[in-house]
Amino acid sequence: MESRDKQAWSVMMVAYANHGYGREAISMFEEMKKQGIKPDDVTFLGVLYACSHSGMVSEGLQYFDSMREYGIVPGIKHYGCVTDLLARSGQLERAYKFIDELPIKPTAILWRTLLSACAGHGDVDMGKRVFERILELDDSHGGDYVIFSNLCANTGRWEEMNMVRKLMSEKGVVKVPGCSSIEIDNMVHEFFAGDGRHPHSQEARRMVDEVIEQLKLVGYVPNTSHVFHVEMGEEEKATSLRYHSEKLAISFGLLNTAPGTTLRIVKNLRVCPDCHSMAKLVSMVFNRRIILRDLNRFHHFEDGVCSCGDYW
Template sequence: MVHGQIMKYGVEGFLIIRNSLMNMYCSMGCLLEARLLFDKSLCLDLISWNCMITAYGRCGEVEAAKDLFEKMPERNLVSWGAMIDGYVMNGEFSEALKLYNDMQVSGLKPDAMTLNVILGTALVDMYAKCGCINVALDLFDGIHHKDVILWNAMIGGLAMHGYGRDALELFFDMRRHGTLPNSTTFVTVLSACAHSGMVEKGIGIFESMKEYGVEPGIEHYGCLADILGRAGRVHEAEQILSNMPMEPQASHWGALMAACRTHNNIEVGERVGKHLISMEPHDGGRYILLSNMYAAVGRWEDARNIRREMDRKGAKKETGCSSIEKDGSLEEFVVGDTTHHCSREIYEMLDDLERAMKMPGIAQDYSPIDNLDSS
């Protein structure tokens, strides 16, 4: 109605009015309407550009924010801060640090707020992901004004490295400090519960989400199913995935399939495996996992039939590959590859490891599953 009155009186073309309208639409999350005003404007100033970049970053559309940022005819500290904040809010901390460096190169000096957003959250996240948990915690404790993004970074770092109970305790500290958890917070906390075997805690946290105004999404249901699956409660996990209000992804069923394999539950595993194959008929890994389950319980004919079906459909299993950064360069290792410049030394080391594993006291898995004859 307000916009309609502005158009009626013919003042929409005034820059201050147009910027206010854009800010109004951005505040309501109506980015299409705001962008339409932006694109129609014959005259734009820094406020116009910064408004749109900030809105895109806060709504998770980082690429759109980046596109506008790169097209800006001029930038000020607010422009750089808005783009950096967008990266941080969406977990792209390395990009935030890179942009911070670019800002310094451009000659702009960051203010205290910009430094807090970048160095506070990005460094905590970096050290936590690298496994330097004590360093990350020291940095985290030294930051006085903690927002939900910083809490999420620290909780996620603890969860990633197996400190599930510490992650859960930090989650409770977050609530005691008056910071409301968001959707990302619950993903990290539920993941921590899954990897630490805290089943009842995880279920309780999942059920408490709506108390904080957070509606469980597909990732939260997936975490809950993972919590139950890892604990061997695969029937309950199957029910969660089957009855969730949205369609589960293949990755969710795959995690449940792996849990069935771990806990040797052929009943649920067979159902889930066949469902996975119907979802991804050209993914060879799905056939192999089900074939392995059959072989583990002595159902050799079923195992061979699955391998034959895999061959008939031309499904391929992705070749195993890993990579590591060393002295600034990326080294990649592929199963069966002999082209690497250190392949001789690598295979010699693998032979040494194999010999060491055959020493007394080392438990080995001699399962011949992967060599199963499918002819």
């Protein structure tokens, strides 16, 4: 560009952050400052987002503190990035205190960010405190109940898990089904976890079976640690994982595109650990580049590696 204004720099930083290129986003921020361009609130949002998605805790906190040097008052999204930064790195108590002491009223989304991290780190006690704070602000979001009930199940607190699911039922809160889409020949194909509403769902399921068998040859083992059904055995858990919407979309893409074609998938929820592992192996075994956009970010799978560095 002949003229790079503040907006152009900021957009590039946010894009780098979304795709997991944290260091590149930071380098761009420093280069922008060298060019004499003053950052604004959007610029800092990109920098903080990059730090939180790349595990750069100290750098992110330093940039957050430097906002005042430019006369920028943090907004709720900046606070959200810092919460995410601390929570992802396992500093759950510090993140809780950060939210609790904000100069503005925290939103349910901030607490929700911390709840997801509690689940990721297996801290059910902190998760319970956070879940209760969320319900004070918004008791209609199905994802909150699912995350906390799964956390209870994962730590063997079955009674609490049942109480949460009962509460969910009483309030009429519904879990959002997983859905993934892929565009092939200008047509969008949408798959839901486990069901057969797509006209080619049986075809996609058969392809999933073939793909899984090939992946097993290079070490794929279903990660059933996030399937929380007491009545299910390991084999049943593996079966429930097998037909997640991401796997159906990826397999359908393999079946209906030429070898070497990049597969672009959109998922309405956060990609699960098992599907993430499967996508990495598919990219290596089938020599495909897969770009998966989930609820939080872009994942670029290539040669058995993901751009997120398994930090998502």
